[in-house]
Amino acid sequence: xxxxxxxxxxxxxxxxxxxxxxxxxxxxxxxxxxxxxxxxxxxxxxxxxxxxxxxxxxxxxxxxxxxxxxxxxxxxxxxxxxxxxxxxxxxxxxxxxxxxxxxxxxxxxxxxxxxxxxxxxxxxxxxxxxxxxxxxxxxxxxxxxxxxxxxxxxxxxxxxxxxxxxxxxxxxxxxxxxxxxxxxxxxxxxxxxxxxxxxxxxxxxxxxxxxxxxxxxxxxxxxxxxxxxxxxxxxxxxxxxxxxxxxxxxxxxxxxxxxxxxxxxxxxxxxxxxxxxxxxxxxxxxxxxxxxxxxxxxx
Amino acid sequence: xxxxxxxxxxxxxxxxxxxxxxxxxxxxxxxxxxxxxxxxxxxxxxxxxxxxxxxxxxxxxxxxxxxxxxxxxxxxxxxxxxxxxxxxxxxxxxxxxxxxxxxxxxxxxxxxxxxxxxxxxxxxxxxxxxxxxxxxxxxxxxxxxxxxxxxxxxxxxxxxxxxxxxxxxxxxxxxxxxxxxxxxxxxxxxxxxxxxxxxxxxxxxxxxxxxxxxxxxxxxxxxxxxxxxxxxxxxxxxxxxxxxxxxxxxxxxxxxxxxxxxxxxxxxxxxxxxxxxxxxxxxxxxxxxxxxxxxxxxx
Numbered sequence: 377x378x379x380x381x382x383x384x385x386x387x388x389x390x391x392x393x394x395x396x397x398x399x400x401x402x403x404x405x406x407x408x409x410x411x412x413x414x415x416x417x418x419x420x421x422x423x424x425x426x427x428x429x430x431x432x433x434x435x436x437x438x439x440x441x442x443x444x445x446x447x448x449x450x451x452x453x454x455x456x457x458x459x460x461x462x463x464x465x466x467x468x469x470x471x472x473x474x475x476x477x478x479x480x481x482x483x484x485x486x487x488x489x490x491x492x493x494x495x496x497x498x499x500x501x502x503x504x505x506x507x508x509x510x511x512x513x514x515x516x517x518x519x520x521x522x523x524x525x526x527x528x529x530x531x532x533x534x535x536x537x538x539x540x541x542x543x544x545x546x547x548x549x550x551x552x553x554x555x556x557x558x559x560x561x562x563x564x565x566x567x568x569x570x571x572x573x574x575x576x577x578x579x580x581x582x583x584x585x586x587x588x589x590x591x592x593x594x595x596x597x598x599x600x601x602x603x604x605x606x607x608x609x610x611x612x613x614x615x616x617x618x619x620x621x622x623x624x625x626x627x628x629x630x631x632x633x634x635x636x637x638x639x640x641x642x643x644x645x646x647x648x649x650x651x652x653x654x655x656x657x658x659x660x661x662x663x664x665x666x667x668x669x670x671x672x673x674x675x
Numbered sequence: 676x677x678x679x680x681x682x683x684x685x686x687x688x689x690x691x692x693x694x695x696x697x698x699x700x701x702x703x704x705x706x707x708x709x710x711x712x713x714x715x716x717x718x719x720x721x722x723x724x725x726x727x728x729x730x731x732x733x734x735x736x737x738x739x740x741x742x743x744x745x746x747x748x749x750x751x752x753x754x755x756x757x758x759x760x761x762x763x764x765x766x767x768x769x770x771x772x773x774x775x776x777x778x779x780x781x782x783x784x785x786x787x788x789x790x791x792x793x794x795x796x797x798x799x800x801x802x803x804x805x806x807x808x809x810x811x812x813x814x815x816x817x818x819x820x821x822x823x824x825x826x827x828x829x830x831x832x833x834x835x836x837x838x839x840x841x842x843x844x845x846x847x848x849x850x851x852x853x854x855x856x857x858x859x860x861x862x863x864x865x866x867x868x869x870x871x872x873x874x875x876x877x878x879x880x881x882x883x884x885x886x887x888x889x890x891x892x893x894x895x896x897x898x899x900x901x902x903x904x905x906x907x908x909x910x911x912x913x914x915x916x917x918x919x920x921x922x923x924x925x926x927x928x929x930x931x932x933x934x935x936x937x938x939x940x941x942x943x944x945x946x947x948x949x950x951x952x953x954x955x956x957x958x959x960x961x962x963x964x965x966x967x968x969x970x971x972x973x974x
Contacts, residue, residue, distance in 0.1 A: 462856055558898075561899055578880065581877065581880035582880075582892075582894065584894075591897055591971050592974065593881075593894035593895075593897070594894070595883075595892035595894055598883075598890055598892070599857075600857060600860055601857065633974050672891060673892060674931075675893070675928075675932050675935055
């Protein structure tokens, strides 16, 4: 079952304590698609400038990624710059240049509308709504967002939240959106806003899945070295939604397994810059780490 | 199988954002003993001043706590004062009055020496060594410590670490002791100092068990409200060592289960001040929460 994703495609400039990269391919839609393409076909909606060369990405994936929904506009591609510290949970945004993203109007190719799973990556809630308005109600809508939209575009965001099935936030965003100071009570408040499930990402401490009557906590895969956390959340979402699409079961039992796959895929992603660790990944490496993870968590 | 514990018995003054208590009974040996007494008999070694009235503690436990190894000295009991914030992982020590603890020389009653499990709670490494010197090699020595001893009494501490089987630290202490910045590589360094197992407590993010070739991560039990984190680490240790003593198996499989019981007991402890939530606890409540926990973590 294919997945439709709308999100950013970007050139990222990333500084870390050990190294830096300039204009490296990134963006939420690309991180998500590359991660999800281990499990199923992914249909991308987004925009790039004339300076972006998709052919330079060695996208030899287990499943295909369609770029038929990608606008190529005269001008420059979206650019983001960020700095990370010894504590990989800390990040400063150095610059955000919207460029061709500024006037982006998502249009969905007809055959994309058959995608039963829709991932709305972290972009303006107004754009996420434009996508939902162009498709029939899909089987499952999974939504990502960030502080910027929570604080500045709350009313638009609440409209999208009401129409999503699974909302993915990190712990800070959870407290901000709910205006609460405890993750558990914050989760209950957010479920009242519409979604059936809330996933709270806690970085090196793993992730939590909350619904009205269930709770599931999954530690992170332990890593000797975190090189570049950029795209961790999007590759997590790619593993999560990808596994759901592949297995076609949307009950809470399968959501738990999908969340673990999200953890596993994200753990590979942060082991190097950009897509360096994600591109040569394969289902065998994924299964091997999943088995290790099971061993790390059973009792 | 009984447990010998040496540690502090104290009057604590605790300030939290919601409430404060003055001269409330506490101390590592008491928190540990009350927690472990759900599983087995506990033999306490420690010192109090003439102002401490053990009879005021309603110690109607599933198993007995022996105070035959408790010195009662003329003078005042050890006192500790601390302040907690909205973020329960943050704590300031306001004062530490050693009082009768200053000249404490632990002496072990003969029948205590049959205890096969020894818990060295967080006190001066020199005192921990004095205890180990008075007993034959027990089946298992479990050691707790803190930043103060890591930074100021490192050479004494390394001697105790060499003689322990299980070392319990929190994440900050792990990085400080190893002088590393990654929990996993830090753990490997610490195992080279002597212990077969290292437990790393991560507060609301749970705990991790590391040995030379195994890794186990257990999330924390989710709580709607954390009232007073004092004694969380000691009640965790009480649940952990208590379960090992009860089941008499010291392989890594059983250590994992024991760690989960540590998490569960600690989750009750922090739900109220002092021993208020620990005293009325019973094996049924404990098993109920263990079953909930299993449900929160299985996939």
